[in-house]
Amino acid sequence: MRIxxxxxxxxxxxxxxxxxxxxxxxxxxxxxxxxxxARARKAGQFVIVGVSDEYGERIxxxxxxxxxxxGTIRLVFxxxxxxxxxxxxxxxxxxxxxxxxxxGRPTHVEKFGTVVCVGGGIGTAPLLPIATAMKQAGNTIxxxxxxxxxELLILEEEFRAVSEEVIVVTDDGSYGRKAxxxxxxKELCQRDPKPxxxxxxxPAIMMKxxxxxxxxxxxxxxxxxxxxxxDGTGMCGGCRVEVxxxxxxxxxxxxxxxxxxVDFDQMMKRMSAYHKQEQQAHQAYQEHRCKIGLDRx
Amino acid sequence: xxxDEERLQELLEKQQAGLLKAADRYEIPSQPMPAQDAVRRRxxxxxxxxxxxxxxxxxxxxxxxxxxxxPCVQGCPVRIRIRDFVAAIAEGQYDQALSIIRENSLLPAVxxxxxxxxxxxxxxxxxxxxxxxxxxxxxxxxxxxFVADRDKGGSLPxxxxxxxxxxxxxxxxxxxxxxxxxxxRAGHDVTVFEAFxxxxxxxxxxxxxxxxPKAIVQDEIDVLKKMGVQIVCNFIIGRTRTIGxxxxxxxxxxxxxxxxxxxxxxxxxxxxxxxxxxxxxxxLTRSNLMRAYEFGKGSDTPIARSRRVAVVGxxxxxxxxxxxxxxxxxxxxxxxxxxxxxxxxARIEEVxxxxxxxxxxxxxxxxxxxxxxxxxNVVGIECLRYELGEPDDSGRRRPVPVAGSEFVLDxxxxxxxxxxxxxxxxxxxxxxxxxxxxxxxxxxxxxxxSMKGVYAGGDIVLGAATVILAMGQGRTAAAxxxxxxxxx
Ligand SMILES: Cc1cc2nc3c(=O)[nH]c(=O)nc-3n(C[C@H](O)[C@H](O)[C@H](O)COP(=O)(O)OP(=O)(O)OC[C@H]3O[C@@H](n4cnc5c(N)ncnc54)[C@H](O)[C@@H]3O)c2cc1C
Ligand code: FES
Numbered sequence: 001m002r003i004x005x006x007x008x009x010x011x012x013x014x015x016x017x018x019x020x021x022x023x024x025x026x027x028x029x030x031x032x033x034x035x036x037x038a039r040a041r042k043a044g045q046f047v048i049v050g051v052s053d054e055y056g057e058r059i060x061x062x063x064x065x066x067x068x069x070x071g072t073i074r075l076v077f078x079x080x081x082x083x084x085x086x087x088x089x090x091x092x093x094x095x096x097x098x099x100x101x102x103x104g105r106p107t108h109v110e111k112f113g114t115v116v117c118v119g120g121g122i123g124t125a126p127l128l129p130i131a132t133a134m135k136q137a138g139n140t141i142x143x144x145x146x147x148x149x150x151e152l153l154i155l156e157e158e159f160r161a162v163s164e165e166v167i168v169v170t171d172d173g174s175y176g177r178k179a180x181x182x183x184x185x186k187e188l189c190q191r192d193p194k195p196x197x198x199x200x201x202x203p204a205i206m207m208k209x210x211x212x213x214x215x216x217x218x219x220x221x222x223x224x225x226x227x228x229x230x231d232g233t234g235m236c237g238g239c240r241v242e243v244x245x246x247x248x249x250x251x252x253x254x255x256x257x258x259x260x261x262v263d264f265d266q267m268m269k270r271m272s273a274y275h276k277q278e279q280q281a282h283q284a285y286q287e288h289r290c291k292i293g294l295d296r297x
Numbered sequence: 298x299x300x301d302e303e304r305l306q307e308l309l310e311k312q313q314a315g316l317l318k319a320a321d322r323y324e325i326p327s328q329p330m331p332a333q334d335a336v337r338r339r340x341x342x343x344x345x346x347x348x349x350x351x352x353x354x355x356x357x358x359x360x361x362x363x364x365x366x367x368p369c370v371q372g373c374p375v376r377i378r379i380r381d382f383v384a385a386i387a388e389g390q391y392d393q394a395l396s397i398i399r400e401n402s403l404l405p406a407v408x409x410x411x412x413x414x415x416x417x418x419x420x421x422x423x424x425x426x427x428x429x430x431x432x433x434x435x436x437x438x439x440x441x442x443f444v445a446d447r448d449k450g451g452s453l454p455x456x457x458x459x460x461x462x463x464x465x466x467x468x469x470x471x472x473x474x475x476x477x478x479x480x481x482r483a484g485h486d487v488t489v490f491e492a493f494x495x496x497x498x499x500x501x502x503x504x505x506x507x508x509x510p511k512a513i514v515q516d517e518i519d520v521l522k523k524m525g526v527q528i529v530c531n532f533i534i535g536r537t538r539t540i541g542x543x544x545x546x547x548x549x550x551x552x553x554x555x556x557x558x559x560x561x562x563x564x565x566x567x568x569x570x571x572x573x574x575x576x577x578x579x580x581l582t583r584s585n586l587m588r589a590y591e592f593g594k595g596s597d598t599p600i601a602r603s604r605r606v607a608v609v610g611x612x613x614x615x616x617x618x619x620x621x622x623x624x625x626x627x628x629x630x631x632x633x634x635x636x637x638x639x640x641x642x643a644r645i646e647e648v649x650x651x652x653x654x655x656x657x658x659x660x661x662x663x664x665x666x667x668x669x670x671x672x673x674n675v676v677g678i679e680c681l682r683y684e685l686g687e688p689d690d691s692g693r694r695r696p697v698p699v700a701g702s703e704f705v706l707d708x709x710x711x712x713x714x715x716x717x718x719x720x721x722x723x724x725x726x727x728x729x730x731x732x733x734x735x736x737x738x739x740x741x742x743x744x745x746x747s748m749k750g751v752y753a754g755g756d757i758v759l760g761a762a763t764v765i766l767a768m769g770q771g772r773t774a775a776a777x778x779x780x781x782x783x784x785x
Contacts, residue, residue, distance in 0.1 A: 036537050050494055058494075098494050100531035105725075230582050233492050233533060234721050237561040237576035247563060247570075252721050266570045269673030 015096040018072055023154045026079040027122055028088050029064070034099045035071030037063075043133040044107030044126075044224065044256055047073070048232045049087075050097040057083045060229045062126030062201075062255070063102060073099075076125030076154070103232045104255045107222075111138040113196035116188050116219075117163070118181050118210055120146045120202025124155050126224060127201045128162075134199075135162040142195065143167070144184050146202070150175035181206060182213045189217035197222065200259065204271060208264035215260055223259035225250045228271060241267050301352045308359055312387075319362055323424070327433050328357040330646070335653040339623050342506045345650055346410070354443040358387035361435045364423050369437060372421035375769045377401045379418055379437055386440055395444045403475045404768055406513045409442025411504060411613075412765050413644050432645065450516060453523055457484030462782045465490060465549040467534045467723075470498025471764045472555035472755035472771035474517055477526045479775030480553075485782060488527040488549075495586060496528050498557055499756075500764070502586040503578070505617050507624070508647070511585075535726035540751065551778045554738060554746070554753035555771060558761055559720030563713055564609070568667025573603070573675035577610070577618040577714035584621050603710035605629045607678045609664055610714030611641035616648065618712045619656045630656045631706055633680060635663040636696050661685070661696055665703060667711055677705045716761055723757070735760065744774035752778055 019031040037047060046062040065074035079088045090096075107130050115134045119127040124145055135141050143163040147153040148171045159166050167184045168176030177184070181202070188195055198221040200210035207223040214221045227250045230236040234252035241248055244261035248254065308325070311317045331347040332338075338345055349357065367380040378397050385394035398405045418437045419425060425434025464480045466473045469491040481487045495501055497514040522528060534540060534556070543549045561576035563569050606627045608619040611634035622630045632651065634641060638660050641648060652658065661683040668677040682702035685694035719736030731739045731747035737760055738753040740746050746753050754770025756762050 040537060098531040100492065100494070100533060100537070102536055103533065230579055231493065234559045235557075235561075235717075236579035236582050237563070238579040240563075240570070242570055247565075249560065252560075252725070263570070266673065269572055270570065272572075 015099045017090055017092050017094050017096070018070075020090075020092050023076070024152045026088075027076065027152070027154060028079070029074060029076045029125070030087075030090075031067075031070075031072045031074050032096065032099060033071055034073050034101075037099065037101050038066040038071050038073050039068045041066050041073065041102035042106030043109065043129040045102035045104045046126075046232075046255060047075070047099050047101030047103065048229065049075070049099050051083055051086045051090075052097040056086075056097060057081075058230060058232070059083050060103070060226065060232060060251075062224065062226070063129065064125040065129055076122055078122045100232065103251055105253070107133060107199075107256055109133045109137050113139065114142060114193070115139045116142045116144065116185065116195045116198040117159075118144045118146070118185055118198060118200040118202070118206075119155075119159075120181055120200075120206040121148070121152065122154070123200075123202030123206070123224075124153075124159075127199065128155055128158055130199055130201075131159065131162050139197075140164050142188055144169065144181050144188075145176075146170070146181035146206070147175075148172065180209070182209050185210055185213050189214055189219050195219055199223075204264055204268045207259060207262075208268075211259035211262070211264070221259040222256050223262060224255045225257060225262070225267065226255070227267060241270075299352070301356060305352050305356055305359075308356070312359075317359075322360050322362055323427065325356055325360045327360065328353040328436065328439075330436070330439055332650070335650075335655075338507065339654055340626075342624055344510050345507050346646070348446055349439055349443045354386055354440060355389065357436050358383045358440055360424055361387070362423055368421035368423060369418040369435075372418040373401075374417060374763075374765050375401045375772070377418075377441075382444070383435065383437065383440060386444065391444045391447050394440075395448055398441060398444065402765070402768065403478055403772075404471060404517060404764070405441050406445035406448075407471065407500060407509060407517070408765050408768070409438050409440075409445055410509050410513075411644075411763075412438055413613075413642075413763060414438040415645050417765075450520070453520065454478070454482050456482055456524060459486070460484040460782065462486065462550045463488070463548055464778060464782075465534075465543050465547075465552045466555065467540075467552065468492075468498060468555035468557055468755070468757075469496035469518070469528065470555055470557050470755055470767060471500060472767035472774075473498065473553065474521060475768045475771035476553040476555065476752075476754070476775045476778070477521055478524065479772060480551075480778050481521070481524050481526050483775075483779040483782075485550075485779075487525075488529060489521070490532040490534050491528065491530045492533045492556075493586065494530050496530060498555075502582045503614070503617070505581065505585055505621055507620065508617065533722070535722040540723070540727050540748070541729070544750065550750060550782055552751045553771070553774050553778065554723060554751065554757060555755045555767065556720045556723055556757050558717035558756040559722070560718040561713070562716045562718060564664060564715065566664060566666050568669055568675070569713070571667055571669040571675045571711075572673050573710045574667060575710070575712045577608070577614045577712050578717070580618050580712050581614075581621060584625065603627045603708075605631075605706075605708040606710040606712060607631045607633055607664075607706055607708045608712045608714055609633050610716075611636065611643060612714065612716075613643045613647060614716075615712075615714035616643045616651050618714050620647075620651055620654055622710070622712065623654050623656065627710070629708075631659050631708065632656055633659045633662050633664060633678070633706075635661070635683060636693070637661060637685060640693060659706075663696075663698070664711075668705065675709055675711055677707050678711055679703055679705050717756075719760070720757055742773075743777035744770055745777055750781065 016033045064076045117131045141163040143159045143166045169179040201224045227239045229239045232251045239250040242263040361383045369379040382394040382397040419434040422434035464487045466477045466489045500514045606622040662680045682699045683696035686697040689695040744752045752774035755767035
């Protein structure tokens, strides 16, 4: 059966990995066959990925780019738990169990004027399509890219292509300025005229402090939240956060919210709920990997 | 021969001789459902109710008075010819009994297990009325399950020659399954789209294995596949493709929307964002669909390892969550419900089972706030006692809080099971469709929506409903779709 011009049969939609690149020690990018998602997706949306069809975990990943003609989407992920470790072990030609999406509301793109894009760590990846879309809408893009060290910095060139100015900061000073992203963010807010919008994507703690930085300058700040999720369609409530004192569901109301309204402290506590169990699973997987000799590659 | 077999033999002989009177039937004791031992089942997920033996089924069926007016049929939302199928069981004609049920219901193995019979067919049963006890009614649900479980499948329904028309069914819950089967039988080309990676809807991700084995739902899905229905999982209508696109670009002639409920309700009290507070949907999905109970042994989805759990609510969902918590190893599980036990919407059998499994009922109590520690973990739930006051509009006595009656239950997990709002995705992405103020799709008596060729049913139309009502609407919609597609 055909939907769009995609032939749909259980065996034909395989979510095959067509390219894979290691960006840094623990960060990988893959291009995956998912033709309908590649066509439907807009900047800011995410997918839910399952490594296996059976009882594997469902993990949300923001779409970092798409090629509608090739029918592929690009995902960037960091090896943190068992599922991402399994994904990191997969190679070109292997297939994910499933990729469902695109989920979430797309980024609200219009001509704001000057848009500061702040990316921390792997958050830089989902930020790229937003920066690109903002640029296409006629905005001036100023980018701040942060990483722990030079080796962990990703996508710098891609950001240079869409930005008027790129400021790189690292925690250890091994590349760019030795600073946190909030330092240059504050400087940009102090400029006259100040930026019209900030978009910050990265670890929750970074987004929180970006919002604290922009708040006194009243620069509207959009953040993209990466909470725990199960279904991604608004059924389970696992992804809920408080925004402006109201309960919101990240998967259907977000993932992007007005950062000045988000209760980050609650969110961070909720995000660490399964930390211990996840580490156990990851450790067990590493031991298993050792036994079957995967890690000798 | 056992005592029951002898009794059955005597009754059969009496019946043959035309001597069996109503008084004899009243004397047959209501047959208890064999069940897994209450202590053992606390630590497994296997089905609790084991099903009638043949002798039990025939004895139970012989309790039926075969009333002329068959009040049970009036109580059934899909009007199964109950009296007739029960008579067939009494005669040992199980295949015939099953085909009578199948005239009106496609999922007897499911409905026999999960229908709230005590407020449907069994509520109006004359035998129960006579004893003034609905639990003494003929156990119609158990009989339905008995014949459904004996069926080994195999025979597929006849499928009409291809019509060349395409039907999209969105959601693979009971409504979707039935609508797909009925439209496929009419010869249309049918595709079911499911957002999750496994089809079955609430029957798979909500209702636990110990109440409805997943294999039963899988059988129904397999039948659909054998009938030639395409099932496409991981496909989210509204996101992967919109209803508009399905109809304008992909050539679907008609659509059934059966996306179920969504957006779990929370109480809006202090502490609901704490770690350890779940909606029942999340808790049950983690445990059922993702098999969190096997975390580390094949499943990668974690779930709280709770010691003491409070479940808030009194419906089936609350019972399922509480009983799941027991099976996941909780030492103490409380069920906190605002009204009295009589008002609990859960099936009576589930309430019994929950109590047997050691769940402590806190009736006429309601949470006031959830208490947390400095790390944001739940450490307790503060509740308020209620008492029954004046009757409200519905005639039920309204619970009113007792001032100063606050007390704390020491728990590390709180599961909220107080209902769901509507799934917002279709509304967000289908502006042409009419919704009511609660976000439910508005349909007419044929389940037709405001969009031509688009029909809807189940929880997305009714709010929280039941399997049988969703199934009934799937049927109604399928009939309307079949009619719509044969119009010139
Ligand atoms: C824990 C629990 C226990 C229950 N116990 C009972 C009981 O004992 N007896 C009883 O009669 N009823 C019970 N119910 C209620 C009953 O399950 C529902 O009323 C019934 O399943 C509703 O059926 P439905 O056809 O509307 O679809 P659902 O079963 O709700 O399924 C809808 C399906 O659509 C999918 N979907 C959603 N959005 C999209 C989309 N955009 N694109 C594609 N697919 C989508 C969902 O993933 C889901 O699989 C229970 C419910 C729960 C949650
Ligand atoms: S992930 Fe389940 S509601 Fe958002």
